[in-house]
Amino acid sequence: MSKAIEITNLTHKYTQSGAQEVVAVSDVNLSIEKGESIGIIGHTGSGKSTLISHFNGLLKPTSGDVVVDGTNIWADKETLRNARFKVGLCFQYPEYQLFEETVYKDIAFGPKNMKLSPEEIDERVLRAAEFTGISKSMLEKSPFELSGGEKRRAAIAGVIAMNPEVIVLDEPAAGLDPAGRKSLIDMIKAYRDSTGSTVIMVTHNMEDIARIAERLIVINRGKIALDGTVDEVFSRSDDLVQWGLKVPEITEVFTRLHNMGCNVPRGVYTVDEGVKILSRVMRGGAGLG
Amino acid sequence: MVKDITFGQYYASKSVLHRLDPRIKLVLCLLMIVFLFVCRSFPALALMVVFTLVAVGFSSVHVKMIAKSIKPVAVILIFTAILNIFYTKGKYENGDSLVFTVLGRFEVWDKGLYTALFTMLRIISLVIISSLLTYTTTPTMLTDGLEKLLSPLKKLHIRVDTLAMMMTLALRFIPTLIEETDRIISAQKSRGADLDSGGLVKRAKALIPVFIPLMVSAFRRAYELAFAMTCRCYTGGDGRTRMKQMKIAPRDIICLVICLLVCGGVIALNIFFKKVI
Incomplete structure (x- = not known):
């Protein structure tokens, strides 16, 4: 069985205004099995977001390879497009990407881009709405009428509707109240349990990650500082503090x-x-x- | 891609040009641009080019940044140069004319080459001078200067202070909105949005998922900002004073004199040398 995502010697550099080069991710090797549940943790500016933007080819590596489901995503335009659908990336504050007239149409945006049949699109939208707890009446509303938590769910539904093999969530619970936080994490857990898809979650919140992940990857200064089971990572609390994290x-x-x-x-x-x-x-x- | 825009960017430094009074800087910048168009002979233009280069030297702005500001107008430069080379024909005032070479159906005239070179130098200097203004002046200083310069218009009941505040805010939000655009583009691309292929109509349609969230977030930011400004007791420009008063320093006078001398030089060189344009 091929791996879900395989990254070899990935380095990403960019030039800041002025002239100096910044190395955001340096020489990362990472292999993610299908069905794994992974937490990526690291302090602000450690390079987590840059790293995950490589998973679906939003950023092109300066050097190194990204292989999704056995194919190098930068081989041609088609493989890149496929990677976008295989790896569903959900950014921080995803509610700011809502734009359609109704929640239904917004969730359908991804599947529509995949050129699926109308029946298939309908089926996927309803399924995604069910997973994220969006009621039928909400689907007909304008996304701008929803509350903050509901908007977040609608946006995540938009990614789930693409049926990605891997779903990557960047701080999915940021800015939500404790109850909203808990139910969102529960929702992601339930989604994973019932679909068996690979879930990668990026967060600062150690409590959230402990409830979901089986494997933790610690990023520090663009490098993988630690990669292991939850037990292995959380047993090194002194190191975690040094990397700007904690248990x-x-x-x-x-x-x-x-x-x-x-x-x-x-x-x-x-x-x-x-x-x-x-x-x-x-x-x-x-x-x- | 959108990140490459340098317009309105500030380059932090403590050079003479940075410390110049913004009012003086604005006026001198305008004056020098006008005089770029007053130039009609090569020696006069040479004087302006030298002036521009010296100004760059005194600004301590990195040469790379200057080059970056010229990049966007490269297409215009090449376009005007080609048009001038092939389509300018005719004689000088003293009757000289020369066909330099013939390329197929086109005759390239002596004057065409000169005009092309002249216009190119003129446009490059123009861009450098105007970007030096934004590189060496913070948006706040720029609008403060503009407000002061336009303050006589208050007598005509024009709300100069409000206009200046609007300009400050607009400039302030350029980088924020660029960042936001990048974020939204990434998010929609992650949902399979195809922004870089297809015809004009298809591409324009593909921008809707980017444009609507951007507008929504711009309005949201505007409301938040208005609220924050109200909280800090902003009630418009009336009775508002400045913590840092603008004062004309000796260096401002010196700069003014130098610029006036250059302008005088341009007029003199126009009179004594052959006109190209």
Whole structure:
């Protein structure tokens, strides 16, 4: 089976106003299997966004190769176009890309560009709307009448409707309230569970990423600083702080409890998991699950 | 692609030209552009070119930036040069004329070559002088200067301060909107929008998904900005004073004198030498 995305020796440089060259991504090697759920974390300006813009060929690498589903996307115009549909990229604040008269038409924009039949388009729009919790009545509204959270969902639906093999989300929950955040992350999780597609999420929020990802990639200064399972990455909390990141707060709490001699494990990354363990301990049972 | 626009960009430095009073700079810039068109003989134009180069030298703006500002007009330059070379015919005032060479059906005249060279130098100098103004003056200073220069119009009940504020804001938002455009283009391309192929109509239609979000976000920003300005008690220009008052310094006078001397020189050289145009 071919890999979903395979990146070899990717370097991206650009010239800033003035003359000096900036290396945004330098010599990155990355291989993403089909069906993986990956979190990309890194501080602001670490090069995460530049890196993901290479996944669907929005940016052309200065050097190196990007291979999606076994084909080099820069081989010709056709492969590049296919990459756009195979890898669905959803940018930060995607609601600012809404433009159609109705939500329905906006979600249909991607599938329409794929030159699908009207029936197929209809089917995909409804499916995407269902995944993102957009009701039938909302589909007929103008996207500009929706609330902030609804707009976000509509925009994400626009990417999901293309049925991409890989979906890349850049800070999908940025600027949402805690409830909106939680339900959006749940939605992405549910989407992944039912379709089995590859999900790549970029975020600053360690709690969010801990709930979704199985593998974490830490980017620092345009390079991959660390690539491993959630356990491997979050066990190196000192390094994470040095890279401008941190472990989830709940993990810190449990590490301290553990060090104080309480009967709890260290590797706890989500509040839900923490609550389960604590309630078991309080009932008198063993904390170690 | 859209990022290559240099218009209205500021190049930070502390050179003499940067410190010049914006009012003086604006007036001198206009004056020198007018005198580029007063030039009619090569020595006069040479004086202007030298003046421009010296100004570039004093501005400490990187040569690359100057070259970048000429790039967009390259097409116009080549176009005017070709037209002039092939279509200018005729005699000088003293009766001289010469067919330089014949290329197929076209005769290239002596005067055509001169005119082409002359116009090219003129346009290049024009672009350099005007971009020097924006490179060495912040948009705020520029509009402040303009406001002061136009302030006599207040007597005619024209809201000069409002116009100046609008200009400041417009200039301020050029880079922001360029960035926004890039972002929206990326987002729509990710949904398979095809912006670079097809005929004129198809391309124009393909811009709708970019244009509408851009307009929406421009309005949103305008509302936010208006709100922020109200919060800081902006009520229009009446009674508004400046923290930094503009003052004419000795260097402003010196620059003014130098420019006037160059202008005088241009007139003199026009009289004493053969007119080309």
